[in-house]
Amino acid sequence: MSGAASPERMSPIITFASTKGGVGKTTIAYVLATELARRLASRDGSAMPPRGRVTCIDADPNRTLSQVLGLTDDALITCVESDSERLLGDLRHAQSESDLVVIDLEGTANQAMLYAAGKSDLVLVPAQPSRFDVVEAVKTIGVVRKAADLVGREIAHRVVLSRTPVLRQRVADHARAQFIRAGLPLLPVELVQRAAFQSMTYTGTPPYRQEGGEQAAANVASLTDEVLTIIGMRLPQVAPPGDPRPIPEPVSARGAVPRFRVFNRPHEF
Ligand SMILES: Nc1ncnc2c1ncn2[C@@H]1O[C@H](COP(=O)(O)OP(=O)(O)OP(=O)(O)O)[C@@H](O)[C@H]1O
Numbered sequence: 001m002s003g004a005a006s007p008e009r010m011s012p013i014i015t016f017a018s019t020k021g022g023v024g025k026t027t028i029a030y031v032l033a034t035e036l037a038r039r040l041a042s043r044d045g046s047a048m049p050p051r052g053r054v055t056c057i058d059a060d061p062n063r064t065l066s067q068v069l070g071l072t073d074d075a076l077i078t079c080v081e082s083d084s085e086r087l088l089g090d091l092r093h094a095q096s097e098s099d100l101v102v103i104d105l106e107g108t109a110n111q112a113m114l115y116a117a118g119k120s121d122l123v124l125v126p127a128q129p130s131r132f133d134v135v136e137a138v139k140t141i142g143v144v145r146k147a148a149d150l151v152g153r154e155i156a157h158r159v160v161l162s163r164t165p166v167l168r169q170r171v172a173d174h175a176r177a178q179f180i181r182a183g184l185p186l187l188p189v190e191l192v193q194r195a196a197f198q199s200m201t202y203t204g205t206p207p208y209r210q211e212g213g214e215q216a217a218a219n220v221a222s223l224t225d226e227v228l229t230i231i232g233m234r235l236p237q238v239a240p241p242g243d244p245r246p247i248p249e250p251v252s253a254r255g256a257v258p259r260f261r262v263f264n265r266p267h268e269f
């Protein structure tokens with residue numbers, strides 16, 4: 001049975017937020033939504049699953065997420081264009097219609113960010129490995145804390161590093177240390193800088209469907225596992241077409257050795 005049909009458990013909401021533009025919100029929202037949709041389809045094993053298993057709410061007036069999802073035309077993803085006035089109503093509707101909701105926000109602190117954070121199970125704050133982004137991530141998490149105060153509960157949040165170099169670099173290690181020193185909780189998987197993540201914005205083809213996109217797809221799969229662990233949802237990885245090997249169970253982020261270093265080895269990604 002789909003989570004959408006269960007009155008006890010509301011569909012989880014994952015929000016991408018940052019007070020700064022261009023940090024990778026839409027990129028990660030897109031790869032996460034397309035990966036979640038294919039896992040949901042594979043879990044149910046239905047030939048024709050109902051439309052709208054993942055709802056993406058694009059609350060950025062530039063409508064970047066909506067445009068790329070339009071190119072992808074995935075029957076399992078519904079995209080709703082929203083704004084701060086309509087956001088709460090759109091969220092209520094999305095939760096009743098789908099298994100998971102992903103919100104992509106504008107790169108600025110605004111009312112929509114406060115509303116989205118207040119309703120979220122997880123707020124992800126993408127940031128590039130730079131000192132400027134540490135400062136902006138601190139501001140963004142400040143808004144998440146205000147939202148938590150407003151709604152009277154903890155709101156899980158993580159900084160997710162984006163566009164990190166494939167080859168391990170001292171400067172990127174230094175940047176990671178700065179995020180940790182600023183008390184910012186880091187997701188142990190980063191989104192590496194890859195051409196596959198750029199070309200998909202023109203073609204609407206997610207990495208797992210791209211020729212030569214295997215390493216990017218594996219990066220997305222690991223990132224999705226970490227997100228699912230935090231929101232307490234179990235959706236196993238989907239094997240690449242023609243690969244008979246079983247997919248290993250995801251390793252919990254808690255207690256595990258931080259895995260972000262692995263993603264800087266060229267043979268891994
Ligand atoms: N991992 C990556 N590898 C390669 N390019 C990337 C990666 N992540 C983001 N980019 C590129 O960086 C740019 C900014 O990314 P994106 O649009 O996702 O950021 P954003 O936070 O949504 O920006 P905005 O606040 O303007 O909406 C885009 O050109 C995108 O293609």
Ligand SMILES: [Mg+2]
Pocket residue numbers: 025026027060064065104105
């Ligand atoms: Mg964006």
